[in-house]
Amino acid sequence: MALTGIEIYKFLPKTNCKKCNFPTCLAFAMKVASRVVDISACPDLSPESRAALESAGRPPIRLVTLGGDGHKVEVGNETVLFRHEKTFYHPPALLVRVKDTMPKADIEKLVEEVDAYQVERVGMKLSMDGFAVHNASKDADKFVQAVEAVTAKSNLVLMLMSENPVAMEAATAKVASRKPLLHAATKDNWNAMLEVAKKHACPLVVRETSGLNELSDLSEKTSQAGVEDIVLDAGINDFRSSVDLLTQIRRQALKKNFRPLGYPVVTFPGELAASADEEVLLAAQHIAKYAGVIVLEHFSPAVAYPLLTLRLNIYTDPQKPIQMAAGVYEVGAPKAESPLCVTTNFSLTYFSVAGEIEASGFPSWLLVCDTEGLSVLTAWAAGKFDAERIAKAVKQFNAGDKVSHKSVILPGKVAVLRGELEDELSGWKVLVGPPEAMDIGGFFKRTWKA
Amino acid sequence: MAAVEVPVEKWTGKIREVKLGGNGRKSVVVGGANTLPFLCFEGVQAHRPAVAIEVRDKEPRDWSPHLVSAWGDALKSPGAWAKKAAEYGADIVYVRLASAHPEEGNTGASEAKKTAGEVLSAVDLPVIFVGPDVAEKDNEVLVAVSDVAKGQRVGLGNCVEKNHKTIAATCIADGHVAIAKTPIEINLAKQLNILLCDVGVQPDSILMDPTTGALGYGLEYSYSVMERLRLAALMGDGMTSMPMVCTVGEESWRQKESKATSDVPKVWGDHLQRSLVWEEVTAMGLLTSGADIVVLRHPRTVAAVKAVIDKMTK
């Protein structure tokens, strides 16, 4: 948990010697709390105080990095139970399971497809995070071959799944620089698995499905043995108990500051699902509450896209809607006779409109008004997208200089603003576009002579 | 061995139980939870969330071809549509009196009575009727429906802050449940419940519609407002403890991901599957944050969502 200035102050020498370049220890502590300076700027801090500070300042849920060379993903370090309390920070990694019993050609095809998958939304590129390569054959050579087949085709994150430390060592040795997540140390193989993780400095999954007491014991033992990058596997794959277990683990970590459960959690929503549809619904629940790594049994674009969108929604900071700077944007390569459209600065709105303009074949000017990140109707209802504001933006950004025609196109949902806007913008013609951006192409075709 | 204490919260409030139907009709009770959605270790979900199917009184003009082919000719008759909805497993039929909208036909009380009569005699499930969301027309058609459905405890909506008195009065007179709709805002939701109670509606005769944002189109706002409403209720606020209804199908199928049949990126995948999953994931997201009734459109979504609710609550 982040410490307050006062809490940090307690550990300082309290001599006000100014060697840190702050007038007092307290002033320094305040700056450390707000992350302006690092605690190391105080040369007189005792090693004991430093250790105590570090341990007290440790986040209640550890941040674990998956991947090394190539692609990296960070999971964990969440600080709240409900996103409205602050925000969720590190979206769960979405991995697709690859079994080493699959024919090599099938592995390659799946890996190529998942690796290449990228969908754009709100100007962001969304993609899958990697693969869980599973030693289903229980044969070490087959496992190594499958891992190599995957890494030959993709740089994405790897989780290696085998109960057998020998197979794990063989596979890990081949891809150690990629820092795969090793799944899993259990009661039965703990010593040997721990050695593999230590030797290659890889993060380790601790798996124990008989209960949280047993899981905590194993994770505590693991961290005491020097492996700190832990991911917990409580065997979460079931419709009835998933949210119970995930909630209990998250509450233990955040509300009780219970270290042994203060790690990201891996889940397997497809293991017991009767269909890909059921898998996606359980995965959706795991995204909302509270998985750190999700292993999927199926991959198809029509399922990946909604899941990635949900992940983006849930992990958006509720305090600040994703917004654009106000101004006149060029969509395509507009000319003086191209259309001039007006919209709001909520990114979702902007990208919906810009995307449709691009697809329409009519390059346009897009005037983005500052509506404090609100959508068209929300902004209108909140009084942040009215004729006066639009007219002001037209003038402020010299939209008139860009075009030769002096006409401006309003979103259809605020058709009511037309008359008022014509009054505000004398000499301008105000046109009303369709209510939905996807009909913009048809609208241009009917009304615009390019 | 570490003894991990189970972190149980001591909630003082619980979600109200609201009954729809009865009196000869089948009934459904929603609400009653005394903990967060789907948590079993610290409380009970007295009633599993219900799935409603949306039916319209007029054949929709702009629905996805996938919805049109799923329902076929039933789209032309609200009675036939409701019957098919029952066959597909609806717990509740949600009837939108769309034709009363001034731009959709501007039909009035007599047509609304006819629709209500058809639906009520076609199925014995509980029914919710909503108007076109235009104040004067809502009042006209809902009062008419209220009369036809007298005693059958249907849901009537939408009550909004500026227009709730007439609908509230007719709910009280005929023993119905008021649907209180507010635009994704916790205080407005609470305020409207208070207003409805002030005019005499019983708190257990109110359902809240906190407004649904579809996946990718505001879902996160609905999600958090519903979660906050649910938490406030569990902490003992009796004016936020009404069960919630979400119009998932209507919002989800109106988005480009479901609507556009061509010229979309290849990475969007198969159109039918994408549309179904879009609706299902919207439903699941909102069920996770506290929805007690999700109103859906596609029969396959209904089956998938019901199957998962069953597994999560058994």
Ligand code: B12
């Ligand atoms: C999410 C949401 C919110 C979020 C804000 C989201 C945001 N960043 O804007 C929150 C919860 C904060 C919110 C708040 C409010 N909201 Co609100 N909200 C919604 C909701 C669910 C979705 C809006 C959305 O994101 N749409 C998606 C974007 C992409 O749509 P869009 O901007 O309209 O863009 C589309 C088109 O307009 C078109 N387009 C855009 N630009 C252009 C330009 C041209 C030229 C063309 C041709 C087309 C075009 O393209 C886009 C895609 O088709 C809607 C209801 C709904 N289901 O739609 C209510 C809704 C918009 N909200 C509403 C209201 C009343 C409010 C509040 C005033 C409530 C209150 N009193 O607190 C507040 C106001 C905000 C404030 N005071 O701060 C009402 C507006 C009613 C009305 N007709 O006036 C709605 C319709 C809900 C309702 N039915 O009551 N809201």
Ligand code: SF4
């Ligand atoms: S250097 Fe350390 S002891 Fe000196 S004033 Fe700064 S914080 Fe205090």
